[in-house]
Amino acid sequence: MDDVHFPDSYPMALKRTKQLERKLEKSPELYQNIRDQIKRYLESGYAHLATESELNDAEWKNGSYFLYQSRDQWPCTGRIDETNEEARGVVLCHAVVDAAAVSRWVKLVRVTATAVRFIANIQRKKAGLPTVTSKATKIQHRHIKAEYLTVQKPLQQEELREAETILWKQVQFDSFPDEMSALMKNLQHKPGLPLAKIEKSSCLYKLSPVLDAEGVLRVRGRLEKNESIPFDKRYPIILSRKHEITKKLILHFHEKYGHANRETVFNELRQKFWIPNARAAIQQVRKECVWCKVNRCVPRIPMMAPLPVQRITPHLRPFSAVGVDYLGPVEVTVGRRKEKRWITVFTCMAIRAVHLEIVHSLTTQSCLMAIRRFACKRGAPEQIFSDNATCFHGADIVMKKAMEKINSECAEKVSSTATA
Incomplete structure (x- = not known):
């Protein structure tokens, strides 16, 4: 154990204890809540008051004895029993932006593109290259203290396209995790091993989904060899109708085409996206649209009063x-x-x-x-x-x-x- 060093955590624990004492002195309510919580733990048996012998126990203070011995003398843990359960790999996708906190699709794309630019700027700064920034406002100028070598540019088309790709992948990983995991495994497929298949109970089984070069889930249709039409029409992007990002996308198309009827929005969405049960999703978004509620409301005919005597x-x-x-x-x-x-x-x-x-x-x-x-x-x-x-x-x-x-x-x- 000569190569292992345990840092002295006593100063850190003492500093944290002093901070907690000052906080309890300022807030009597917090002090009383902590006392009540400790009392509940003692009554329920989750904790007990330490005796003097326990406090003076060297193992409690300094840790287990085997930590001071060589690694080969440490006690061996029991062997893990074998199981017949299938080990399933899950691919995780962490959200760049909280979609529920943003009201519009255009704003959501621009916020995500700004986050993409921030990540790229970190890599440029590490490489010693100038960072790319937008023009700062007067309020932002007040908070900027450090000076860096920068190049002012608005959000580029590539950044916005990458932001849209990130949002689509976020919808797909949140809504279809098993399907995405199976298809991601197939990208790393080794010769001689069977391909991972999508279960028949999946709602995407009949769509023959595939992943494009950017990892976006798309429908594999019968028009894949027709190169005269755009790629998005041949391979529409699959999105879940219940996801918050999909609802904002539908609302964007609904407002873009002048709050048109359901079939118009459906036709425009189908040029690029495949949303299962899309008409119901469009109708739900249309019911929640404030402009449609105000300008297309139909007055209710009141019930006629009884005739006078x-x-x-x-x-x-x-x-x-x-x-x-x-x-x-x-x-x-x-x-x-x-x-x-x-x-x-x-x-x-x-x-x-x-x-x-x-x-x-x-x-x-x-x-x-x-x-x-x-x-x-x-x-x-x-x-x-x-x-x-x-x-x-x-x-x-x-x-x-x-x-x-x-x-x-x-x-x-x-x-x-x-x-x-």
Whole structure:
């Protein structure tokens, strides 16, 4: 064990303990939470308080005894039993950018391209080459302190294309990990060994998927020898419809073609991508589109209210209950001048008969005269319905006062006759 060196971790542990003590002094709530947690561990049996003999134990402080012996004297672990379970290799793909944190497809591609440029700049800086940067804003200038040899360039087409490739591979590794693992193994296939096959239960089994030179999963169709059409049409890219990146891509096509119908977006997507059950995915994105919700919403027809009692009561004479309103103004010629006149429309609530009267002005007196003429011709109505126009409101007040006066006079006559 002469070649093995164990660093002294005491200063590091002491520094960490001091930091924790200062943090507990500033936050009594944190101190109480830690005490409660330790108490729960003690009660549940996951931990116990150390005794003095345990604290003074040299092995607890300095580690196991065999660590200070040569490696060949270390205790040998038990042999691992053989198993019939299949050892399956899994290919992992770590996301460059969190797609859920970005709202648009174009922004997601540019953010990923910026990350790609950052990785390339690290390699250039290590090789002593100038880094490629975009033009910094005023706020970015405040935070830039170090000076490096740089070349200002906007995001290039190659960087954007590489960013799209990374996003497509991220969707495929997240959605089809078993299929990607099998196809990646076939790329490293050794002669004499069987090829890895995609299981028949896979949703991609009938698509005969293949990997292109960049490791993107594509559909192998029957047009692969037709070189007159683009490569993306011959080998569409397979994407899962439930992935967040695919939803942003569909929304991008939906907005790019003017919030068109489902079949238009479907046709444009099929030029480059193969999304299983794509029509359902497009319809779901269309339902969540804010612009479509606002501009294509259909007003709901309200339920019709029940007819009023005056409209459905049988065996009533015409104009027992009427609705009244004004029509106009209408210009009439009086001598050599023109004057305004209005037409009072009385409508029977039962049989929808109409009676018209002419009024000379919008005053209360003109309204009362029109109602009087109507009552003389059609009989006094039991109920009159109108809007809250000024003339109708004034006529209502005048008629109520007249009724009160008539009632009081009749009451006086009846009482005087009874007492006489």
